[in-house]
Every structure is written in C-alpha cells, then in structure tokens.
Amino acid sequence: MTAAATALATSLPQEEAGLEPARATRDSRPLRLITCGSVDDGKSTLIGRLLWDTKAVKEDQRATLERDSSGRQNDLGLPDFALLLDGLQAEREQGITIDVAYRYFSTDRRAFIVADTPGHEQYTRNMATGASTADLAVLLVDARAGILEQTRRHATIATLMGIRQFVLAVNKIDLTGYDRARFEVIAHEFREFALTLGVRQITAIPVSALKGENVVHDGRAAMTWYEGPTLVEALERATTRSAQAVGFRLPVQRVSRPGESFRGYQGTVAGGAVKPGDSVVVLPSGMEANVSKIVTFDLVRNAAVAGDAVTLVLDRQVDVARGDMIVAIDSQPMTGRAFEAQLVALLPDGIEPGKRYWLKSGPRRQRVVVEPVSQLDLSTSAWHPAERLAMNAVGKVRLVFDEQAIFDGYEQNRMTGAFILIDPDTNDTVAGGMVTGRRAEIGGIRKDDERVVLSLPADLADRLMASEIFASRRHDADVRRTDAARIARLLAALD
Amino acid sequence: MSDIRTEAEAKPNATPKPPLDPHLKALENEAIHIFREVAAEFERPVMLYSIGKDSSVLLHLARKAFYPGRVPFPLLHVNTGWKFAEMIAFRDAVVKRYDLDLIEHINPRGAAENITPFTQGSARYTDIMKTEALRQALDAGKYDAAFGGARRDEEASRAKERIYSFRTPDHRWDPRNQRPELWNIYNGMIRAGESVRAFPLSNWTEVDIWRYIQAEDIPIVPLYFAKKRPFVERDGMMILAEDPRLERLPDEVRQEGVIRFRTLGCFPLTGAIRSSAATLDEIIAELETATVSERQGRAIDRDQSGSMEKKKREGYF
Structure with missing residues (x-):
C-alpha cells in the first residue's frame, strides 16, 4: 500500500472482521464523487464496470444494452458500457458525452452518487458543475500515456471547486504488462503536482476497468505487487464533507x-x-x-x-x-458591498465587465456588477490580467453590490461561500463562483492587512506593474498617480 | 382498501420511530430544501401526483417541508380513466386525510374519440392521454412550476436531467440546452409562459424509496404487496383481470396467482410480477436481490429505443 493510501486508510475506523454491516441501514450519507478523464482513458468503461460489478445494472437494462450494442462488444464478451451511460440520443449518434450525468451504485457499506463529466477540455463548465457537489474526485489516466496536461487541468479545477481528496486510477495497467515501475512513476508525478495545489489526500490505484481488476474486485492475481485498496474500497473509506465545525x-x-x-x-x-x-x-x-x-x-x-x-x-x-x-452571534459571516471571488464562466458569452447580473447565493438573490481581474491559465497554473472572461475561463473577479451582501469564504464554508450568476437578459446561469474575501469599500485595501506604501518614479512603477508577479496580484494593489509635493505631504502624515 | 391508517397508528403502544439513518436523512433534507425553494420562488406551483410509491414519498416530503403549515400548492392527478380501481380509492382517502387540494384532469379526447389502451398502440395512447393531457392541465392552471417524483436512476435520459428542469412555453425539454446546476443553488428565473419541472427525488434510488416508506411508515397502494389476484397473460405481461373493461382475447385464460406490482400506471399497460413479498421487509429483501429494473413492467418504455427521451422532449412528465 502506498504511503498516502495507508494514511487515508488508517485515519478511518476499520470494520471488525465478521461484522458485516447490514445492507438495510447505512451509517453515512452518500459519498458524492466526480470522475474526470477522457474517452480514451476508458472512463465509460470504468463507470460501466463500477455499475456492473456492484450489480446496479439490471437484466432488462443488460438486454437493452446487448440489443443496442449489436456488434459493439468488447473482447471479453461484455457489452459496450458507453451505451449504458450515454443517455441522450443525440449523444449516442455522435458518440460523445456532452453533459453531466449522475449515476448511482452502492455497496454493503455505502451509497455513491457519481457525477460523470466529459473529458474534453472545452467542457470545463461541466466539470465545475459536477465538482461543485463532490466530496472526492477520481482522476483517470491511461497507464501508457501517464499524466497529461488534461489531467493537471482536471485536478486544478477540482481543487478550485473545493475538492481535497483524489483517487488516481491508473487504467489499462494490463496493457503495460502490469508494470509496477510504470505505475509508481505516474503516481509519484501526480503526487508532486497535487502538492503544488495543496492536496495531500491521494490514493493511486493500478486498474484495468476492462478486465475488472482493482475496481470492485481485487486484481491480486495479476498484480501481486499491489497491496492497496481497490477503487471501491478507497471510496468506502473516503470522508464526506461537513460544515459542522464552523459558525451557525x-x-x-x-x-x-x-x-x-x-x-x-x-x-x-x-x-x-x-x-x-x-x-x-x-x-x-x-x-x-x-x-x-x-x-x-x-x-x-x-x-x-x-x-x-x-x-x-x-x-x-x-x-x-x-x-x-x-x-x-459570536461567529458572523462577512457583510459588505464589495467582495473578491473566483468564478468559472459557463456560457458562450462569457462574463462582461460592468454588466449588472443577478447573483444567487443560497436563497439570497441580488444585483451585482462583476469586474474581472485576472484569468487562470490552466496549463501553467499562472494568473494573467484579464478584462473579460470567455466561456470556460476561470477568473478572479471583484463583485460590487447595490446593497449589503453576506458571505463566508468558500474555503471556510462551501454553502455560504458559493454563488451563481444569472444573466438578466436570458435568465441563463452564466457562472459559478466562490468568494475568497471581502474588500474594503474603497480601493484595494482590506482593514487587517499589513500594507506598504511605496513612492516610485512613474517609469519604474510602470515597469514594475508590467511584471508577471505584479499582474497576478494586481487586484491586491492600490495604485494612485500624483505629484511629488502631494506624496511628500502624505508620507509626512504617516510618520 | 381505502383504509390508510399506518402501522404505527394501528399499534398505539408502538415505540416512537427511531431517527432516520444518515443516508436517508441526507436525501430527505435535500428534497425538503428543493420543495421550499420552489414554493418560495414560483408564483403558481403544483405537484404532479400519480398515486404511486414515488408520489407517496413526494407527498410525505411536501408535508414535512411545510409543517406546521399546510402544503401550499394543489396536487394534480392526470388521470387516463384506466388506472387501477385501488389507486383511485387510495388517492381519495389520502386527499381527505391530509386535507389536500386535488385537481384531476382527463383529456376529453379520450372519451370523444374513444382512445383506449386497447384501440391504440401504447405510444399513441400515452401521447394523447398522458403527455397531451398533462400539457392541457398545466396550461389551464397557468402553473409555472410542477413538482415531479422522477428519479435519475430510473432511466438513462433522466440521468442528465437537472433538479430544476426548464421547459419552453409549449412544455418542451431541450436536453442540449439545460442550465448548469451548481451546489444546491437553483436558478428559478423564467419568462412568462415558461415553466420548470422540479424533481426533489432526483438523487433517490428505488431501494431508498422503499426504505424511506418503511422508516417513515408511509401509506402506499396495496397493489404493491403480494396477494392472490386474478390475471391474464398478454404480450408476456401479467395483466390484472379485475376491471370489467378488460376484454379477454380468444386464447387468453383467466388465471389466479400470488402477484404484486413494482410500478403502478394504467392497468392494461402495467405488468405484475410473481412475488410473495407481502410486507415492506419482504419487498426490500426482494429488491436487493432483484435482477430486473422496475420499468421492465412498463409497456410504454419498450416501444422504441430512446423512447423516454422522445416523450420527454414532447412534454411527457
């Protein structure tokens, strides 16, 4: 078992041998998870395998599947799992999954809700939607291809949406001849990357979804070297999020x-x-x-x-x-008219600066003007200045309200820190967002920050502001241009 | 049969019911949240009530959501005139007992054009007596939100449906143009004429429904429980032979056997299963080892591949 898997497993009580919990009662709420990966990684096969091996697929559904997949069986004589999952005719015809679909399966210990989202990079919005309610993300990679840019993007978005538990399913391990060294290189590379995102709870599992190894049933026969949990065991041990530790x-x-x-x-x-x-x-x-x-x-x-x-x-x-x-009374959220947030733009029109949107957070709906500040480059994890945010963009924004708004930081409370933006012209949901902090009513100054006032020649200030580090935190800085005499008076007042 | 006293009431000395397990509690909390949100955001909500087990759970959750107040919207039963007699008796008893407002609608074309499950194919019959009838009733009531008991685990096209499912003024569902739904924040903004179907049971599975019925002692139509009943076999389905309108075909024999129903709809289109499960415990035990899905007994879903999606695009509930 890998170190991280051990840590995860030992942090949870193990069932005592012989004390199988009755299926009729469940001692935890359903675990919500999101699966990320591309069609080529075998995602449909993996989810199909989960449903099949936990007996969530009934015989008449099998019959429909077998009728519809005429000729599209895989070499183990199993039907094409993608047909089980692709619920919409239009998708079936095009052979692509275009949206979030929810799947249900359960074991003796726990019930699971899977948000199945497409892997294509255009569909950041779908992943954000699926991740918003998820406790855990399963990232799927092809053992032959290893960690791809897409894997890093998915992990970044999942982290942004608040997910702190990952399972890395290294699929098609059979096609590498069950190469242990290959698996460990991939697992190591991912852990290193995840650390940069601040994620430590990672379980890496070598899997063959096609053959059903280490998904529900263990793959020991083929992989004597692997002693960690199967995918389902890892999911059974995962924790669900709770907002009980914070203020009422x-x-x-x-x-x-x-x-x-x-x-x-x-x-x-x-x-x-x-x-x-x-x-x-x-x-x-x-x-x-x-x-x-x-x-x-x-x-x-x-x-x-x-x-x-x-x-x-x-x-x-x-x-x-x-x-x-x-x-x-003794633990209140932030209130104010100006907040900072991160958001994901969900529709083709993107987010227009200065436009008055509706913002809905829980049951509270109010008018807001959104000012984009910067945009995340998902391939490099760097933030670049941005004035508008196109579809699928992840951005930092300022929110300016007409009246008092009430939020917690999303890191502290996922429910009271989240919001959606609604376009008043179309009534569409155009963004999902997460509050990061409150802004003072003026400038970029927060009350409790330690601040430094610099007085620089204009040309030096311009060069400094053009630098990447400054641009990435432009929204934290308050810049005023004035003449030397006035600055001298201001600085004198500070001393 | 119209007696809907619950088991707990029948046993006055019964111990208070234990708290729900965390799994069912989470599902219940989510459903109540959705009920309250829709009731607060929309002007004219209505609850589609089909009398089946899912509707019974839905109604129970509505009563919980608005307690100690009354359920603040009417129930709409789109009848076809071909429901099981026991369903109608049960419906009327429930409405009376819980002080509910019930609206019943039957498409007048049924009687005018003699549209029956026997004279039409099931696809055309369903289109007129269910889909068209529902549109008529929703238009007549000018409802801007309709609660339904659909679950995402029921059928493939449901898996992608939102909890707030947006409908155009002519009640169409466009699966390619659904609003993204994040966290538990629902977008209820619509224009005049548009509407939303809201599905509080989206994340429930069939086993959850049964376990909740048991835990909460919710009354359901007795047809769900096994009993010796008369039936005929038709197109591989066991059709209940109680209604005098069921005309026996030449080679059909009236048989008797211990059967029950996993879903309830129009009696000529709903097949029974052979089962001896006569209590909730037995039904749950049977379900956990079941190898066929509940919709298997429904003729309308099998007409054509992708048939549910087609019906939904046209406004079927």
Missing part, C-alpha cells in the same frame, strides 16, 4: 405563518449547529434574538446541525425575510 448559518428560504400564533423561519442549516436558547443575529439587519424552538414534522428538536432542513422559531418579533441569514 441558516439562510432563510421562507417564512412560515400558518396562523397568527406561529412564525417560523424555514431553511437548511448551512453551517455549525444550533439549539434552543442560542443567541443569533439576523443579517443584514443586525437584529438580535434568541432561538426559542426548532420545529420539524417529527418532533420539536433540541438541536440542529449543518445539513438539517428545519423551521426556527425566535423568542421575539424581528423582521426576517427570504434571503436573510440567521447566524451565530
């Missing part, structure tokens, strides 16, 4: 007033926990109250945690509307 957040979806005597605020807890008696603040108004009751259909509860859909009753009459957020 309840984005209000609706106000329930079935009668004069009851007023409850309905929503899904987006962070932390709450219990009756807790002091809370309603944002953006800032009104304070205490929680008097947590109401659900089943019973009045004495606590609710992140993920729970609840109805909250407060101890006093305060003004709360849909889109407001009820939060812990």
